[in-house]
Amino acid sequence: MKWKPVALPQAKSWHEMSAGLGFDHVNGDFKIIWVGPVGKSESSRVEIYSVKEESWYVGDEITNFSPSSFQCNFVLRGAPYWTGRDGKRDKNLGGFDVLARIDPCTGSCSRFRYPDHGKDYVVSIVKLRDVVAALVPSSVQNNVLNLYHLDENSGSWTLMNCVGPLDNRITYAPQCLSTGEIVLVTWKHGLGEVTYFWDPDTNRLLCNREIEDLEVCWYRAYSHVESLVCIEGMVQIGKEHREDTGQLKTRTFLNFRLHEAMLLFPTSHAKGPPSEVQPDIMNTDLLSREAESIHLL
Template identity: 40%
Template sequence: MHLEFNTLRNKLLICNICCDDKSALKNSPSGDYSSKLIALLGVTGPPIPLLRVDRHFTDRPNYPKKINFPDYSKRMTLCGSINGIVCLAHYEEMSGRFVALWNPGTNYWNPIALVENKSWVNMSVGFGFDAVKSDYKVICIVSESRVNNFGWSRVEIYSTNQGSWENVDGKGIIPFWPNVNLRHCNFIINGVPYWMGVDVQEEVAKSSVLGRIDPLTGLYKKVMYPSHVKNKSAKVNPVKWKDSVAVLIQSPGEYPIQMIDLYVLLNENTSKWAKMYSIGPLSSGRAFEHLRIPQSFSTGEIVLETWTQDRNIVDCVDRYICDPKTGLIFLNKEIEALNPYWFESYNHVESLVWVKGMIQIGKEHIEKKTNPKMKNWTEFLSKEFESALHL
């Protein structure tokens, strides 16, 4: 009931932010942009801090097996948010060892160990939800070195219901690889994660597509962009828009460079798209060369970042919030507080949801002897959590 109530009113993004001491987010240890922060962001108002991340720490190759959340959270990446559960991945000293699920609203988490006898190099992590079985799943796309053709991958899926990994190699190595350095899915729609990447089987070498992994079946499916994007000068940015797959297309030569078209995918099977809106012209007073869409709010407003590489322009980045339906576009001062930049972001709803395997942060290493009569420790933690909710 709490989840349903919040979902209907949700207007928040959860963001992984890099900030400095000159920003509105004060408490940074230095001005070298080394402070990271997980925060909630609304259309208006300042960001709401959830977790401050200290990136300065000594690498320890013999990292303890009994990990704790404060250590795990250093240098991690946001990989998705569903029903208040946030997926995290670590690519530094715990690379190839753990991913984790975290509910920032209840302060519970679940570190999930990766299978030790497999390669997890060049891994990109997504988060999915199987609504049929009410099963939250961590979905990893991993570079497959056994395949000679560059760009092929294998898919590994962790089921929270089963508490184990399932390798879906038997269903085929997929001819897809997320864009270089993309360590997380771009967005999640109805529990299905989408990645921007290349399909090696396309007629055009390294053709850009959206790839999705179905959390129910584990099967890969490609989503082709609108046909007129074959224009080599067009720049495509996929985005989740009102629970639909959408793209923002910047087509120099077709329209003024300050204009952007919003297309929505109507049918995934036929790759049928419809142009919904033309956005712009953006009002910064200068033409831009590049466009980045961190995310869109559930209410439809889209966050845009534009920038130019002109060295004569010191402040070369402009940040907007635009409402495609009304055509309203404005420079957003709240987002400017997040200078110099932000990383991953996803729609997020605050909830009391608990999934199997979660334990309270700060109590990761409680001895099971606390209750010798309780044989199932997960069952014990579940009862403790339920009791806390009734207080």
């Protein structure tokens, strides 16, 4: 495989720019998209690198938008999306949070206001399967989140569902799973974080306290698609744990937990021969529910 470094635009540096990837469906071209400041203002200019042409070009449009991070939040249908600030708004009034979409073909920027929300509320903008969604704290019910979908043609948001009440007041959504579940992390001073998996289709909410023992770096995970090429040693997604015979290497999650419990409590509640011992402290119904939810992890 051949890797070709891309030279940065002249007089530019990474700390001044926010980067994203895109695919130009019109020309069949992968693009590297940079959004950088214009002088000291909160306006930005878009610069695009064409993989097909192997060159940079600067867009003519100056947009009143300032990205809030050094990379785009997600890529949807080949276009990168950023969250940031609306440069037109008076700074004394706090500014407006907006979502921006850069067209990889033209370099034009479309901006969308967030759904209406209370001051200082934490709003999470996510890619939920094939739509842009927003999770907004309810201004009516405490510890409840409202789920909105964005209509990009009109720029309007539609309320689709809600979830809660949750344990803590501050909640954000660091990621959505490809199967449609949303990862929710709640936080409260002195109590730490609690992680949930919420399925908006079924309204099923699962609390996962075991994951609190891990240092989960949600923001290091990124939207992905299967590679168009296969390097020797790579395994296709979905076949990571299969032998050549097609048999799973690992046992089911329920069997794993049963075996784990047998090791912890081998004879403490025995009423018969060792072969008949079953730990009576186990809640098999709970384990069954955990087994059903393991596909979320």
